[in-house]
Amino acid sequence: MTATPARAVIDLDVTGPTISRHLYGHFAEHLGRCIYGGFWVGEDSPIPNEGGIRLDVVEALRALRIPNLRWPGGCFADEYHWRDGVGPRDQRPQMVNTHWGDVVENNHFGTHEFMALCELLGADPYISGNVGSGTVREMSEWVEYLTRDGESPMANLRRENGRDEPWRVPFWGLGNEPWGCGGNLRAEAYADLARQYATYCRDQSGNTLYRIAAGASDDDYAWTEALMKTISCLSCGNEPRNYFQGVSFHYYTVPGPWARKGSATEFDTDAYYTTMVKARKVEEIIRGHAAVMDVYDPQKTVGLVLDEWGTWWDVEPGTHPGFLYQQNTLRDALVASVHFDAFHRHADRLAMANIAQTVNVLQAMILTDPDSGALVLTPTYHVFAMNAGHHDAASLAVHLYAPDARREVGITSLETLSISASTKGETALVSVTNLDAEEPAAVVLDLRGRSVTGHSARILTAAKLQDHNTATEPDTVAVRDHDGVRPDDGAFGHGLRIELPPHSYATVELTLAD
Ligand code: AHR
Numbered sequence: 174m175t176a177t178p179a180r181a182v183i184d185l186d187v188t189g190p191t192i193s194r195h196l197y198g199h200f201a202e203h204l205g206r207c208i209y210g211g212f213w214v215g216e217d218s219p220i221p222n223e224g225g226i227r228l229d230v231v232e233a234l235r236a237l238r239i240p241n242l243r244w245p246g247g248c249f250a251d252e253y254h255w256r257d258g259v260g261p262r263d264q265r266p267q268m269v270n271t272h273w274g275d276v277v278e279n280n281h282f283g284t285h286e287f288m289a290l291c292e293l294l295g296a297d298p299y300i301s302g303n304v305g306s307g308t309v310r311e312m313s314e315w316v317e318y319l320t321r322d323g324e325s326p327m328a329n330l331r332r333e334n335g336r337d338e339p340w341r342v343p344f345w346g347l348g349n350e351p352w353g354c355g356g357n358l359r360a361e362a363y364a365d366l367a368r369q370y371a372t373y374c375r376d377q378s379g380n381t382l383y384r385i386a387a388g389a390s391d392d393d394y395a396w397t398e399a400l401m402k403t404i405s406c407l408s409c410g411n412e413p414r415n416y417f418q419g420v421s422f423h424y425y426t427v428p429g430p431w432a433r434k435g436s437a438t439e440f441d442t443d444a445y446y447t448t449m450v451k452a453r454k455v456e457e458i459i460r461g462h463a464a465v466m467d468v469y470d471p472q473k474t475v476g477l478v479l480d481e482w483g484t485w486w487d488v489e490p491g492t493h494p495g496f497l498y499q500q501n502t503l504r505d506a507l508v509a510s511v512h513f514d515a516f517h518r519h520a521d522r523l524a525m526a527n528i529a530q531t532v533n534v535l536q537a538m539i540l541t542d543p544d545s546g547a548l549v550l551t552p553t554y555h556v557f558a559m560n561a562g563h564h565d566a567a568s569l570a571v572h573l574y575a576p577d578a579r580r581e582v583g584i585t586s587l588e589t590l591s592i593s594a595s596t597k598g599e600t601a602l603v604s605v606t607n608l609d610a611e612e613p614a615a616v617v618l619d620l621r622g623r624s625v626t627g628h629s630a631r632i633l634t635a636a637k638l639q640d641h642n643t644a645t646e647p648d649t650v651a652v653r654d655h656d657g658v659r660p661d662d663g664a665f666g667h668g669l670r671i672e673l674p675p676h677s678y679a680t681v682e683l684t685l686a687d
Pocket of ligand 1: 202246247248249349350481529530535
């Protein structure tokens with residue numbers, strides 16, 4: 174037990190920037206069993222589906238209020254040619270998915286299937302266009318195909334393929350990882366291409382695109398600077414040129430070297446703490462990119478977009494090395510909860526984030542069995558569900574005093590308590606994580622500014638860090654009501670004391686009066 178309970182001061186009446194629901198975004202790539210077997214089973218499947226799309230997956234993601242879905246990649250985006258994925262399915266050309274397993278892609282899941290999926294999910298589409306091996310014309314025509322009303326060559330082609338009305342497409346990616354799989358470009362060369370491609374991704378028929386330039390890996394702040402420089406316009410009253418509206422970066426929690434990332438389920442406490450150091454580093458990296466952006470865009474008109482994040486472990490034994498299928502334990506859930514706390518604190522600049530990936534790949538929400546088709550919700554899924562109250566809520570600053578909540582991990586002092594809060598109307602939501610693998614923790618919320626008339630709490634934990642859910646044991650890591658929250662008016666006038674077991678994450682919903 175920590176010597177003194179930690180104290181978290183929250184001014185419930187002093188609200189900060191809105192936490193966009195898009196910080197809870199998702200990512201689905203043509204990679205392994207994410208699309209085929211994950212989202213898509215085809216119309217003839219015995220698995221209940223609508224037009225080939227799995228309905229159990231749709232139902233699970235609707236329950237999370239999934240705000241957006243990024244597709245078709247990832248690295249796949251820069252070798253995807255959208256025309257191959259429209260028209261009658263049996264006439265679509267095949268291609269080789271060279272990045273992911275060198276398998277043949279039949280293009281049965283294409284533009285119409287993706288847009289139908291988004292409609293079923295109630296999610297905004299985020300389409301990643303092909304810069305690496307595509308053309309400006311190809312990307313421009315895809316935008317026209319999707320969004321143009323009235324008479325036009327691409328709108329007419331869309332109609333021939335069975336869709337009369339244009340779709341609404343709010344988010345558009347200008348390539349992916351151009352420093353690597355997206356073309357091995359240098360930052361300045363890509364920055365010019367981003368301007369060029371963005372120019373021909375037109376807003377049409379009332380659809381307004383939020384164009385996202387493909388950004389840095391990890392802490393490559395020079396990449397962000399190259400992109401920001403290319404749109405900066407000091408003579409325009411510090412307002413950047415409006416070629417693209419967002420700049421992305423990717424950050425994966427990979428504690429070991431790439432060649433030996435470690436098992437998703439078999440790890441020791443040292444590996445757990447090393448993982449948490451890497452996970453908490455995301456905040457330093459967000460801050461670094463945001464600081465560069467502040468120089469060129471002090472009014473914060475350009476959004477920072479973390480469109481790939483999550484844990485990346487060795488693939489499960491016996492699975493295809495190119496399919497990136499991994500299990501998901503309580504450790505992954507805690508990685509997610511501390512990421513969200515960091516996201517909430519940077520809601521002024523961070524406009525979107527997309528976990529990689531939604532189904533059957535990397536840090537998935539959902540795993541499906543390739544033989545039985547059974548669906549499993551992972552511990553990470555439950556974090557998204559428990560945090561859904563933060564969507565579009567006003568962030569609240571949390572001043573945490575927790576001098577004893579630390580672990581020395583190599584040369585790093587890991588803070589083992591993580592907390593964030595938001596408010597919407599007559600409620601507030603506090604998320605709090607105890608990363609300590611062995612010790613429980615207590616946090617007293619010192620609540621000021623508004624009266625708290627009620628509370629309820631939920632908790633996610635398990636006997637072991639390695640615990641995970643399977644088709645036969647789907648609830649080993651499950652959400653439970655938490656009765657470890659008590660009034661603590663003695664110390665600070667208006668307090669709530671939260672007891673947290675080791676390696677746990679809890680949410681406390683407060684009912685507020687003025
Ligand atoms: O999410 C898997 C891969 O990781 C993506 O395709 C790529 O963008 C990143 O390197």
